[in-house]
Amino acid sequence: MTTTARTILIIEDEPDIARILSDYLSSQRFATAVAANGQEGLALLRSLRPDFVILDLTLPDIDGTELCRQLRAESDVPLLILSARSADTDKVLGLGFGADDYMTKPFSLTELLARVQAHFRRYERLAPPPQPADAEYVELGDLTLDKRAYRVTMAGREVPLSAKEFELLYHLASHRNQVFSKRQLLDAVWGYDAYGDENTVSVYIHRLRDKLERNSSQPAYLHTVWGVGYKLSYV
Template identity: 45%
Template sequence: MKRILLVEDELEIAELERDYLEINEMEVVMESNGVRGLERGLREDFDLIILDIMLPDMSGFDICREIRAKKEVPILLVSARKEDIDKIRGLGLGADDYITKPFSPSELVARVKAHLARYERLAKSNIEPQNEILQVKDLTLDLDGRKVFIKNQEIIFTTKEFDLLVFFVKRPNRVWNKEQLFEQIWGMQAAGDVSTVVVHVRKIREKLENNGGFSESIETIWGAGYRFNL
């Protein structure tokens, strides 16, 4: 049974989310306090964490940052704030998804299942190594160890940054729109916000450029999407 940490200060919303997740055979641990939620998220093992952003004592953004620095676990941010800047900030801090209230409980369950399935596939790929190295100019991708090197120096990439970069490198010189990339990397067709693609492409470019790489290889084709040029 998958174990979910739900940090939400609105009791009615938290109980409704818990009920739907439990109906789908998940164990849900609820916390209404941000500090306690952070402590529990760091101390205990969870398969996925759901964080409300607007908590009275600690921002969901801060909790996300602290947990992501120490753990590789799916994190879903929930908020009534619809501004793009909040979505970009949350995704930039390492969240896997951003859900805007109001939303249907079934949508939440669908997204939770999609992220759980994706992390399971990643864990399985680590157990069954591919023994494959991708080399493009000074960029080296170790698919077995899930590591990125530029001029033999290791650069830290998040799970989805790595997956997106590998996807581009394996499929060069073709234009992919944001919806296609979202479906390929996040594994959902209509259950998420494609703005996460923009954020992750920007992060990849910054890491490549800041470490002597070639960020211009991921070209923006305006009105169409992105292309990795060789």
């Protein structure tokens, strides 16, 4: 019995880079599709429903950060930005608009593969079991997390979260009052200790606070322990 290869969508307007990525990932037994601009990338996302997206920020028809926002609005597919832009502001924007990872050009193909595989391992590990099982709930104040459904409610109102936002929140909620460093959260939630950018955690904590906290200056749930990291507790 054969299994269907995972599909990786490459949105890249430089033909040489797109070809190198496609050829290398194909040699690693992934199916690939290439889009040379943002509109083509959106169309392929909708028609192919890929398992992973690699996105360049510099595209001829739309800025990559805006495309990242549009992609994330339609899908929770793991998304890695691959860009020549190396400024911290670009990384913050990309991660803030929903990217799961960020690499700068020039890049290592082996590192890129390691990151792609790490994201797949993480999603597989957190995927619901194939057999029905009792839902796993975490409740804290008005906050309720349903791990099986990847669903969060606040005082009975559903809060829309991406898969990675849910995983970070669930990890903290499952270890309430325990302080985690950014590096520990990268390893636990993103699943790759060697390659992670700790700024990713800060961006996702900020996004969760925007969605969950009524007063960001005095958070009720997500607390910063200065010089150490973050914890979830209810005040």
